[in-house]
Amino acid sequence: MRKAFVAIACFALIGAAAFAQGVIKLGANWPLGDVSGMECSKAAQLAVDEINKAGGVLGKQLQLVVVDDEGKGDKGVAAIEKLATVDKVDVLLGGIASGVAVAQVPIMKKYQIVTVATGAAASASVEKALGPSPGSDWYFHLHPWDYNQGQSYFEGWDAIQKKYPNVKISKIFLAYEEGAFGKSSFDASNAIFGSRYTFDGASFKSALQGGSDYSAALEAAKDFKPDLFIWAGYAQDALPLLEQSKAMKFSPPIYLGAPPAWPTDIGKSPLAEDIMLYGMWAPSINDISPISKKFSDSYVAANGTGPTSYFAALSYSAVYIIADAIKRARGTDREKLISALEATKYASPLGETITFTPSKIIKHQGIKNQKILQWQNGRQEVIWPFEVQSKPLVYPLPSWK
Amino acid sequence: MTKAVRRFLPVVVIAAAVVFPFMAGPYPLAVAQSVLISMALAVSWDMLLRSGQISFGIAGFFGIGAYGAALTTLKLSASPIISILLAGACSAAVAFMLGFVILRLRKVYFAITTLALAEIFQVIIHNWGDFTGGPEGIVLPSLIFNGDARSLYWLALASVLLACALSALFQRSRLRFALTAVRNNEVSARSSGIAIFSYLMIAFVTTSFLQGIIGGIHVQIYGYASPDSVFDANYTLLPLAMALLGGTYSTPGPVLGAVLLGVASEYLKLKIPYGHLVVYGIIIVLVILLLPAGLYGQYRKRVKARAAHA
Amino acid sequence: MPDLQTFALTKRFGGLLAVNNVSFSLGRGEILGVIGPNGAGKTTFINLVSGVYAPSSGRIHFKGRDITNLAAHKRARAGLARTFQIIHPLENLNVVENVMPGFLFTRRSSLKEARKSAEALCGSLGLGGLDRDVSEITMLETKKLEIAHALANDPSVLFLDEVMAGLNVDETTEVVRLVQSVAREKNIGVGVVEHVMSVIRDLTHRVIVLEAGEIIAAGPYEEVAKNPRVIAAYLGGAA
């Protein structure tokens, strides 16, 4: 008995000694040609540098290896192969596009390297491909699934209507870009909002894909007379949509945009004033959350400008979550690391404490909540959740100036 | 290069390609796999080019194949290999039906029409959501060969070998004469008794069949197809660039071009994480300006010149 | 009965009458000259007979069969062959391979047979260096190659469209002899479109003269050459 104990202790010591040499390698893939992907990479590096400067993890330095997935499935697969077999990373993180993630899942399953995913919202493809626990227990999905987002908005509007009695919503219209992102937004919203509200939608071709005219979708919306008008497209669509709405004299009481990122200069446009948006992080959270402020300040210090989307904050969080878990697991042993990650309680720059709980299929879902924000004086102000509210709601949208 | 070397070189290259998985790790295999897919497409495109017809519709038939394989797997529970063959059959059937109309067109008109058809295929798949899964695409329940890296590589290699075999067959049969004559001058070709339409049809259906097979293999390897991913214009432009850089009207040319561009793009990516595509574009421009006949074409010219001097 | 006959063959391009009401016949072993000033419709006439264009009206009979609506490649298979004014040898193919298509596609020979037959045909025309690339051959060889390319069809009627153009006197004589011997040995009817009058004189049994798409004279060369209308047409054409 004692012999066995000594043996285990020795093994542990040897293991610790081996671990003490070299670095802890984090492998990541993002589309570096895309601004969100690039910001993810920079934010993650920022987190790694901060941790290393503070002495690293368990006395080790972290090393971040990033491979460009180019937003393509086959390149994403090759990236995982490289990270797993050439760089032999201890932990994986990253990702934005669901289309890349779904191609990567089989290869990730082969290696079962502990992964903290910063993107991939499409539940119907990615979550389905991952499958239930325990087969997918190595996968920690930080970004909310599409239905998490839908559910969160549903709760948000419920709460807002309760707090502001003058806000009355019975009809919701969603104008969505015709690609996978827009279509899945529509399906998820229809499933969640359709039961309670009168819900309708129309698709448009995003400027990202060469579209230039939103008139058909806007006319449909105008005829529908929604209390809440939402568009799900890309940053490229934000201002042109507003301009065309103004030209068509379409001004719903609530005008809300749900693109993955906003154009940086939109705050300067008078049209953006009082437009609402969905999101996870905005610079206004700095006013409420010191962690957010620290993240934001050091990001600006390192890169000159602030991040354009919440993805940077998500990647920054992913690195801290991983570092913290490695610390508590006292190493990168797979099982221990998974248990440690399961116990994560990370007060993130997103203004909420991140934990991992089961979602519809997988066991480890991180963020489930979204925020409802509003452009006020060129800034994104948080309206809901009320715990992190930074400014009161302006309602209804004053008609176009 | 002596005749003996020229005869054995392909055997050596094929042998090396077959045993490559025993010498290389999973990462080079994964890269090689996607290069092989583009390579097979490049060879297939060149086969039709030999008739003088420039197709801009590679992605269209590749995409039909990908969806053919994915849908037959899901809806008919076809085995992966059968689904790949069905994918080829789908593409070939579509090409055959369209061929009656579009093979009457020439040059820029044929090129534009094939481009437009590829777009139309994509729009149909995109909007026919009940059947095809719509813009969000289709996920296969499992990969072929349970995702074994070596087997996947060999499957991709098989698509290249099939394309090269058919291409060699084109070069060694009367098809070579028919297609060369048609490319050269159609009136003259007819005066030699060549039924132009039939030979164009053979070439068009065969290459579309190949592109369908390659699409089927792609979807079985990656387990996922969406309109954006499999109808990506890059599946037209990349093979085209590869064939031109390597040298057209031959089998070795597109193969060489695919290796060059495929390896260059991956290598550049690791060396220059930001901006590697700039260098990639400049490489294409420079090669076209400096080696207009492509690598293999330049080599053939030199061999010829040497023979003429001797 | 002559192998090839046309009846009132007419071709209009918009308002232009390129070939007007041409009736003629050509039998086996006969060498017929087709002459006329530039733009008289000679090449258009060949294009009509070989099936490049469909005639606006009129009929074409070949070996007793109406071929007016037969596709060009089927006419070639039936035994009609022609050369082209502007010669397009097949790039990337060598000399013998350039002669093979006729054997392959009109006679459905196998590749092996076609190569053998093509080699033999080239040999009989005095065309050597068969594995050279076509870009390396001389003008005379190009002409021989073009004739071989047409003869590979095993034709019973052959049209030569200005095949002597660009050759010097000695070379012209050689090709004239070649054509004569081919016509005799293979017993084929040959239609010769040519500007060099000495060639027409030495080579042909009979001549038809086209002007503005119409036959203005027909008969042996000596007779036609004296015809005042022909002289006027040529002078007019030259002036």
Next chain:
Amino acid sequence: MRVVVTRSIARPGRTWQPVLLIALTVIGTAAISVWKPTALVYGVQRAGLYAAVAIPMALILGIVHIVNLAHGELMMVAAYLSYFAARLLGLDPFVSLVPVAVVMAIFGLLVYLLTVKHALKAPELNQLILTFGLAIALSQTVNLMFTSQSWKLSLGYVSASATVGDVSFGVFDFVYVAAAIALAAGLQLFLKRTRMGKAALAVGQNPRGAAIVGIDVGKTYAFVFALAVGLVGGVGSLFLAKQAIFPMVGGPYTMKSFCLVAMAGVGNIVGILYCSLALGLAESIIDGIRGYAGWSNMVFFVIIIATILVRSWRERKV
């Protein structure tokens, strides 16, 4: 692609095509104005943008005989220039239009002298891949310098609105219609009335013949290429006024322009106006049918194929 230019580049000619398209337009107009008058307005506006971008490409294809796959990317570069002119110098895109066009013409000349010029005698496919490589290099350079994020000016006048009865619609996009008509008319005048234009036309129709009569073919090509790039640069400036710009914004317009040019017939500049109109209207109509908007992407390509088939059928009948 080198296609024999049978019809004069400057003359719309007595061809069936405009007639058919006008007929189609008239019928379409009648149908839409009864059903959804705004679809007509937006169709025309869309057509203006398509045509304005496509016309310079037709100029290059008709005279230099190069399919320029970097066409949309050149427009994108111009839009970025115009963006900086607005941000740094406070110039309105309608003002910076001229200097941007001049800078782009010089840039076009450089592109011509450094690359295209050396591929003029190469097979058309090489030219295609050359310009494809240029397109990648241009868009990726911009991506590297300014990231993929989208930029947009916020100009009040682009929301200019008109109200007829109870429908309101934007009117700014008529700028594109005006630009397209001005481009087509200007080029017609240039090609038919000026010495340089006549020379360019002659070169486009028969370079060898033009050289024989003493026209410097090389210089004409360089001039026309630079002119066309300058024009698309001006269009890029107008494009910026209304649209968001990002490195990949040009790609889809290259393709649409290419299709339109092929549809109008190589070298037929006026035809592009008609074809754009037909396509803009058709797209706008399908877009307006609820639930079927996604199919409007197909209309474009279906009409192109139909036009090409009808044309080839007619040509064979000759």
